[in-house]
Amino acid sequence: MAKVLTSREENYAQWYNDLVIKADLAENSSVRGCMVIKPHGYAIWEKMQAVLDSMFKETGHSNAYFPLFIPKSFLSKEADHVEGFAKECAVVTHYRLKNRADGKGIEVDETAKLEEELIIRPTSETIIWNTYKNWIQSYRDLPLLINQWANVVRWEMRTRLFLRTTEFLWQEGHTAHETREEAIEETMKILNIYAEFAKSWMAMPVIQGTKTENERFAGAIETYSIEALMQDGKALQSGTSHFLGQNFAKAFDVTFLNKHGKLEHVWATSWGVSTRLMGALIMAHSDDRGLVLPPKLAPIQVVIVPIYKKTEELTQINEKVETIRKKLIAEGISVKYDNRDTHKPGWKFADYELKGVPVRLAVGPRDIENNSVELARRDTLEKKIYPMDGIEQIIKDLLHEIQNNIYRKALDFQTRNTFAADSYDEFKEIVKTSGGFILAHWDGTSETEEKINKETKATIRCIPLNQQSEPGKCMVTGKPSSQRVIFAKAY
RNA sequence: CGGGGUGUGGCGCAGUUGGCUAGCGCACUUGCAUGGGGUGCAAGGGGUCGGAAGUUCGAGUCUUCUCACCCCGACCA
Numbered sequence A: 001m002a003k004v005l006t007s008r009e010e011n012y013a014q015w016y017n018d019l020v021i022k023a024d025l026a027e028n029s030s031v032r033g034c035m036v037i038k039p040h041g042y043a044i045w046e047k048m049q050a051v052l053d054s055m056f057k058e059t060g061h062s063n064a065y066f067p068l069f070i071p072k073s074f075l076s077k078e079a080d081h082v083e084g085f086a087k088e089c090a091v092v093t094h095y096r097l098k099n100r101a102d103g104k105g106i107e108v109d110e111t112a113k114l115e116e117e118l119i120i121r122p123t124s125e126t127i128i129w130n131t132y133k134n135w136i137q138s139y140r141d142l143p144l145l146i147n148q149w150a151n152v153v154r155w156e157m158r159t160r161l162f163l164r165t166t167e168f169l170w171q172e173g174h175t176a177h178e179t180r181e182e183a184i185e186e187t188m189k190i191l192n193i194y195a196e197f198a199k200s201w202m203a204m205p206v207i208q209g210t211k212t213e214n215e216r217f218a219g220a221i222e223t224y225s226i227e228a229l230m231q232d233g234k235a236l237q238s239g240t241s242h243f244l245g246q247n248f249a250k251a252f253d254v255t256f257l258n259k260h261g262k263l264e265h266v267w268a269t270s271w272g273v274s275t276r277l278m279g280a281l282i283m284a285h286s287d288d289r290g291l292v293l294p295p296k297l298a299p300i301q302v303v304i305v306p307i308y309k310k311t312e313e314l315t316q317i318n319e320k321v322e323t324i325r326k327k328l329i330a331e332g333i334s335v336k337y338d339n340r341d342t343h344k345p346g347w348k349f350a351d352y353e354l355k356g357v358p359v360r361l362a363v364g365p366r367d368i369e370n371n372s373v374e375l376a377r378r379d380t381l382e383k384k385i386y387p388m389d390g391i392e393q394i395i396k397d398l399l400h401e402i403q404n405n406i407y408r409k410a411l412d413f414q415t416r417n418t419f420a421a422d423s424y425d426e427f428k429e430i431v432k433t434s435g436g437f438i439l440a441h442w443d444g445t446s447e448t449e450e451k452i453n454k455e456t457k458a459t460i461r462c463i464p465l466n467q468q469s470e471p472g473k474c475m476v477t478g479k480p481s482s483q484r485v486i487f488a489k490a491y
Numbered sequence B: 001c002g003g004g005g006u007g008u009g010g011c012g013c014a015g016u017u018g019g020c021u022a023g024c025g026c027a028c029u030u031g032c033a034u035g036g037g038g039u040g041c042a043a044g045g046g047g048u049c050g051g052a053a054g055u056u057c058g059a060g061u062c063u064u065c066u067c068a069c070c071c072c073g074a075c076c077a
Helices: A012-022 A039-058 A079-088 A125-135 A180-200 A247-251 A276-285 A311-330 A345-355 A365-370 A391-416 A424-433 A446-456
Strands: A026-028 A035-037 A069-071 A091-094 A097-099 A106-108 A113-120 A144-153 A167-177 A207-210 A222-229 A235-245 A255-257 A263-265 A267-274 A302-306 A335-337 A359-363 A372-377 A383-387 A418-420 A437-441 A459-464 A484-488
Touching (some): A012 A026, A039 A144, A079 A247, A125 A167, A125 A247, A167 A180, A180 A207, A180 A222, A180 A235, A180 A267, A207 A484, A222 A484, A267 A276, A276 A391, A302 A345, A311 A359, A311 A365, A311 A391, A359 A365, A365 A372, A372 A391, A383 A391, A391 A418, A424 A446
Parallel strands (some): A302 A359, A418 A437
Antiparallel strands (some): A026 A035, A207 A222, A222 A235, A359 A372, A372 A383, A459 A484
16 A cells, blocks of 8 residues: 555654645645635534534624724734734725736835734634623623634744644634623533533543633633644643623623623633644544544445446446435534545545544445445444445444544543553653653742743643542642643654 | 845746746546556646846846745744
C-alpha cells in the first residue's frame, strides 16, 4: 500500500497536517493564516452545527445575527476585555480604493478614512451588550437566550489548520438573566451540553472544570471549559462557557426593573465552540491510514463499492446495491454508492479510509453468486462476509458498535494517560516522558502556575468539577491545597 | 518580533565548479489490457526556474536588492 501520511510516531504534527490535507478537509488559502474548508470538512462541520443547534434550541435559545464590524470605542468599555483582545484585532480604517496614478493596480484612497475605525469582531460581547441595552427594560424581558453562528477574526502569530486560524467559524451564545444564580446555572447547563456533545456525538471524553485566573476569558468572572486529551498527550480546550457576572451589563449599562420596581444590572453568560472541534475530532480518533469518524458525525456512514470485470456484472451489482441502498436509507443511514469506473476498487478502499467513512460495503461477482456482501469497518479495519438479507440491521448495529468502540478507545487512552504526581520532580518527569493529564496539588496562586509553566511548558488546564476534595500540599511551594488540578501541555 | 529554511509544470522534488533542447516521480489526457487493497504498458499535454537589477559570449546556477511562504520560539480558542 502506498504511504500517504506521515505516521504519528514519526512526526505527530506532520501527521495531522498531512491528514487534514489528504482527507480533503481543508487547505491553506492564499490569505496567510486563513483556511479554505473543503466540502468534506465542511460537511462534518455542518453535522456538528446541526446537532449543537438543536441542543441549544431544545434548551430555549434562539439564533440571531450581529454585525461583523464593531466600533472601536465599544471594545474599550470593558477594561479586562479590551486588554485581552486588543493585541489581536484586525482594524478597518478606510472604505474606498482608487486606481493608482501610475495605472498599476489600486490603492487605498486616503481621503476615504473612517471617522471611527471598525474592529473585525474577535468575539461579539461588546456589540451584543450594546444592543441588549435597548432590548431589556424589565424582568419580563429576561432571560434573554441568544446564540449566533458566525465567523470571527483573531490575528494570531502562528496558525494551524482548524486548531488555530486567523479567521474561524463558531457559535457564540450570549444570555442575560435576572439573578446571579440563574446565570451560573445557564453557564453550567451549556458546559454540560458541550460535554454531552463531545461524548455522545464526537465520541470524545472530556474533563469539565473551571479555568484559573490566568486562563480566564477576558471580562469573565469565571470560565468553565471542556478539555480533551489528544493522541500525542497534549490537551485541547474544546469549548468554553463563561459566567460574566455584571461586568458587561455595567460596562454597557444594561439594566432592568425587577419585580419590586428596583433597577438592577442584568447577569450575563457567554459560551462558544468553534471549528477547533474539527481538530479535536481528527486527533481524537484518527490513525496512520487517515481519518476515523464517529458514525454519528460522518457525512457518509456507508460507502458501497462494486467489484466487477464486465459491464454485465456491474449491471447485476447495480441492481442488488439499489435494494440495499434503499433499505439503508429507510433506516436513516447515509449511503454513497461509488460505481465510478474511473477509479479501481483498491483505490476507492484506500480513499474512503483516508476520509474516515465508518463502514465500507463491497459487492462483487462472488457475492452475487453467494448472496453475500463484504463489510469493512474503519475503526478496526476488520473485514467480514455477511449474508445480503438483513444486512441493513447488521449495518445499523455495526454503526452503533463503531460509535461506542471509538469512544471506549478514546476513554481508555485518556485513563491510561492520566497520572497523579505527588512531587514536582515526579511531575516534571511525567511531562517530559509521557505527557497526558497530570493531577497535582497547587497552591492556587498565579505565581506558582507561571513558574510551573515556565519550567515545564505545562499549564493548568482546569480545576476539575465533581471531584472529591482531597487536601494536600502544593507540589512546588508546599502550601495547603484542597484538591488536585489538571495540568498538561496544551494546544 | 527573534532563529532556521524554502521558492523550478497542479503537487513533491533533482539540477555538480555557469554551457547548448530544464529533468524525474505523482497527478492529468488518449488507447489497449486490467479490476476482491492505491493496476500495467504505450503514447501525449503542460514550466516567463518567486520578482527586479547586475556580471557574462552565455544565468535555474554567480552578485545585490526585494517579495512570498513554511518550520521552531514568545501571544492565544
